[in-house]
Amino acid sequence: MxxxxxxxxxxxxxxxxxxxxxxxxxxxxxxxxxxxxxxxxxxxxxxxxxxxxxxxxxxxxxxxxxxxxxxxxxxxxxxxxxxxxxxxxxxxxxxxxxxxxxxxxxxxxxxxxxxxxxxxxxxxxxxxxxxxxxxxxxxxxxxxxxxxxxxxxxxxxxxxxxxxxxxxFSIEEFIPLLRGRMNVLNPHVRQFLVGWITVLDSVPEIDMLGFLPDFLDGLFNMLSDSSFEIRQQADSALDEFLEEIKNSPNVDYGRMADILVARATYNDDFTRMKAIIWIHEFVKLGGDQLVPHYDSILGALLPCISDKDANIKKHARQTNEVLRCICATSAGIFDVGSVLKVAKRSLSSEWEETRIETLHWMRTLFSKCYNEVIVFMSDIFESLLAVLSDSSHQVVLLVLDVLACIARDTPYFHDLIVYLIHNFQLNYSLLEKRGALIIRRLCVLMNSENIYREFALILEGESDYNFASTMVQALNLILLTSSELADMRTLLRQSLHNSSGKEGKDLFHSLYSSWCHSPMATISLCLLTQAYRHASSVIQSLGEDDINVKFLVQLDKLVLLLETPIFAYLRLQLLEPVQYPWLLKSLYGLLMLLPQQSSAFKILRTRLKALPSYTLTDKVKQPFSRTSPYPQILQLNEGIDIENVHNGINFAYKLQHFEQVRRQHRNWIQANTQLQPRMPPSSNALQEEEQR
CATH class of the missing domain: 1.25.10.10 (Leucine-rich Repeat Variant)
Incomplete structure (x- = not known):
């Protein structure tokens, strides 16, 4: 120096x-x-x-x-x-x-x-x-x-x-330096970094796209900056990279997918929107690279389908549809268990649209890979069943579609019916508000006869007689009124008058035992199957305790149903009292049970008054032999008490079973309630009960 x-x-x-x-x-x-x-x-x-x-x-x-x-x-x-x-x-x-x-x-x-x-x-x-x-x-x-x-x-x-x-210049040495600073919050530093990213990306000899996963999250983080200029610069840089991705054959979609999924759940609207746009392109372009990420992508999309921002919702829905279509048609194997885990979590979403799309996914998975999905049923079956109580009709219909896919050919069928009965029992309002919807939909999706047989089999042994009666009444009303069960009604109507109708008779046997929990349901079933003599016997066997307010309300409904097209055949049969005398006696028996002041009494009496002037006490002018196709007419007019068997059905035994069930009901009521002196119900009481 x-x-x-x-x-x-x-x-x-x-x-x-x-x-x-x-x-x-x-x-x-x-x-x-x-x-x-x-x-x-x-x-x-x-x-x-x-x-x-x-x-x-x-x-x-x-x-x-x-x-x-x-x-x-x-x-x-x-x-x-x-x-x-x-x-x-x-x-x-x-x-x-x-x-x-x-x-x-x-x-x-x-x-x-x-x-x-x-x-x-x-x-x-x-x-x-x-x-x-x-x-x-x-x-x-x-x-x-x-x-x-x-x-x-x-x-x-x-x-x-x-x-x-x-x-x-070495891009490999520079990237760690850049990556370490991408999460700095200072706006001046962010602007500095975005500037460098943009400049380097513009150099053809420098492959910034290959290192995009190292700083992509930082760019997305800048989209929520308080400075409009920084947000704009970051957005512009992301747009440039996305265009490069569309035109590049070599992109590491997998590493970036997790970044996009995290940003799709970010609390900033602009960031979520950008992430969904990127995911949309990745889903279309990513191919097999994205297969391991389907579950996480789906987990990000489903909440966004219910986003408060209309644009985010729109893009999320479009992306979800593309992904579901790919899963439905692709030959690639993805992790079904992971996807189902995401779907199970989304079933409890507070947003209806998310729950709906989740069920669409489950239905798609069943169509695509039934055997793989059914393996995981023990994990998600209970969650699916719980959705039957959802507030949305559309959600309930969709979950029934999924449950039908599950229960059609598996032991889950019995579990499904047991669950429905259990939940109807715990929540009467569910039965009242959704019971008909659920049962009718299941009958469309599955075999209606099997549905009713299973309900009947389980309800036959139900120990809560009050619920059993209510449930049977609901099933009976659905059977008599639903268009979805028209074929089943036809089968039952023809079962006792067709010697080859084994299937119809088996169905009658299956329903009868549990239908005995409700006298009116039993009478309705007999009228539907044209077992008119047995209907009359059931009416005659009713005791004082059987004829209560609930019974009269149900009787009122039956009278109204008799005026509908469903029972047109029955009304026409009234024109032939010689051929159908027990029908006439059954209807008169019902009339005698109705209070005179009720509207149902007036309706039924008006109908019976419109008949020709035949009476039950008139002798039949033209005698019938024992070989007559209507032997019951001989029994009625000549008072012959032969064995009450018709077309292989022992109605005498059926009547004994009915009376036994009614005794069990009476004993159960005595054990569970304190009986009060019974007064004849007034018309006002009936009206109040109907309204209730």
Whole structure:
């Protein structure tokens, strides 16, 4: 350094630390000329001495003016060296970079100025210091001093120009540096980073797309920045990358899928929207790479289908449909268990649209891979059953579709019916509001006869007689009124009058035992199957305890049903009292049970008054033999008490069973309620009960 002092005049060294910028500038020019002469003479050792002097005594000095002078001097040395500057960069650049962290903002400013001048001279030669320079510029972009920020921006633009034209820049070394700063919240730093990403992506020789997973999350994070400019820049950068993805054959969809899924659940609308758009493109382009991510993608899409933002909802729905279509038609194997786990979780969503789409997914999975799905039924069956209590009719219909797929050919059929009965028993309002919807839909989706047989089999042994009666009444009303059960009604109506109708008779047997829980249901079944004599016997066997308000309400409904097209055949049979005498007696029996003041009494009496003037006591003018197809007429008119068997059905035994069930009901009522003196129900009481 003593040599350096002899090289640079003392006056120049004093001027380079002067407070006045002009004097420092003149001194720097003197240093530049001196170094230029030394370089021309090949005296690089003496140049090194000058650099050491400027670094040790000035750039690293405790006095800020000396530090400023040292920085100006180092820049002047570089300019003086010109084409030979690269030989001394390892000594010139480090002290300048160190000065970026100086506490004095003026020193930081001159550091920017010095490095700018150095970079202009050496251009691509200083790429070896790029990481340190990038780190320093990143911090200076958020400097508290506006003049330092301005100087840093100028230097940043120059560095970008140098990097884009250099073939020595290493993107592999730069990416870790970028990745480590992408989650910084400072808006100035974010703007700085987005600027670098955009610039580097514009260079054809630099494959930024290949490293997109390393900084994609950071870009999405910037979409929620408070600065509109930063949001706009991040959005523009993402759009550019998405276009590149569409045109690139080699994209790592898998690594980015998890990032997009996380951002699709972000609380910022703009971020969620962008993530859904990206997922939509990934689903279309990702192919087999996305198969392991179907469950997480679905988990992100289903909540967005119910998003409060209309655009997010629209794009999420479109993406969901594309993904479901791919799963339904693709030959690829995905993790069914994971997808079902997501679906199970979404079934409890508070949003109806999400629950609906979840059930569409389950139905698709059953169609696509039934055997794989059925393996997981023990995990999700209970959750599906719980949805039957959903507030949405559409959700209930869809879950019935899914349950029908499950229960059609498996032991889950019995479990489904047991669950329905159990929940109807626990929640009478569910039976009242949804019972008909659920049962009718199941009868459409599955075999209606099997549905009714299973209900009947389970209800036959029901110990809660009050519920059993209510449930049977509901099933009976659905049987008599639903268009979906027209074929079943036809089968029952023909069963006792067709010697080959084994299926209909079996169905009658299956229903009868449980139908005995409700006298009116039993009578209705007999009228439907044209077992009129047995209907009359059942009516005659009713005791005082059987004829209560509930019974009369049900009787009122039956009378109204007799006026509907369903029982048109029965009304026409009234025109043939000789052929159907027990029908007439059954209807008169019902009339006798109705209070005269009720509307049902007036309706039924009016109907019976419209008949020809036959009476039950008239003798049949034309006798019938025992070979008559209507032997019951002989029994009625001649009082013959032969064995009550018709077409293989022992109605005498049926009547005994009915009476036994009624006794059990009476005993159960006595055991569970305190009987009060019974008064004949008034018409007002019936009306109140009907309304209830």
């Amino acid at each position: 003593a040599d350096a002092v002899s090289i640079i005049p003392a006056a120049v060294l004093r001027s380079i630390t002067d407070k006045l910028y002009e004097k420092r500038k003149v001194a720097a020019l003197e240093v530049e000329v001196i170094v230029k002469n030394l370089c021309g003479a090949g005296e690089h050792d003496r140049v090194t001495s000058v650099i050491d002097l400027l670094t040790t005594d000035f750039a690293e000095s405790l006095q800020s003016n000396h530090r400023k002078g040292g920085l100006i001097g180092l820049a002047a040395v570089t300019v003086g060296l010109a084409g030979e500057a690269h030989r001394h960069l390892d000594k010139i650049v480090p002290p300048v970079i160190l000065s970026f962290h100086d506490q004095d903002s003026n020193v930081r400013y001159y550091a920017c100025e010095a490095l700018y001048n150095i970079a202009k001279v050496v251009r691509g030669e200083f790429i070896e210091f790029f990481n340190q320079i990038f780190d320093a510029l990143c911090k200076l972009s958020a400097d508290s001093d506006a003049s330092v920020q301005s100087a840093a921006h100028l230097l940043d633009r120059l560095v970008k120009d140098i990097v884009t034209e250099s073939d020595q």
